[in-house]
Amino acid sequence: MQPAAPALDIHLDLPNLEAAARKWATRARALGNRAVCDDQENALSVAAISLDSAAYFLDRGETDAARDALRAACSYAGCEEAGAPQLAAAARTLLDNLPA
Numbered sequence: 001m002q003p004a005a006p007a008l009d010i011h012l013d014l015p016n017l018e019a020a021a022r023k024w025a026t027r028a029r030a031l032g033n034r035a036v037c038d039d040q041e042n043a044l045s046v047a048a049i050s051l052d053s054a055a056y057f058l059d060r061g062e063t064d065a066a067r068d069a070l071r072a073a074c075s076y077a078g079c080e081e082a083g084a085p086q087l088a089a090a091a092r093t094l095l096d097n098l099p100a
Contacts, residue, residue: 021052021070021094022052024090028048031084050072074095
């Protein structure tokens with residue numbers, strides 16, 4: 001069960017992508033704090049770390065590394081253990097909006 005998540009409102013520039021990644025990392029940590037089992041907590045924690053990493057790389061302008069971190073966030077947030085489809089969708093949206 002996942003509580004309603006904040007809407008993802010982003011534009012294509014890196015500072016907004018970075019801010020959105022940080023916001024979703026915070027959301028992933030909050031979900032991890034309410035996890036019903038260790039597997040869910042672990043998956044959400046890794047998703048949060050991956051989103052934080054993506055934000056760090058976006059701040060530095062390293063879009064390739066940010067892309068890798070966002071792929072990891074998508075994978076962990078979307079796994080059965082995490083049970084966080086909205087978080088996975090947000091990470092996918094961020095990934096889709098990264099400049100080439």
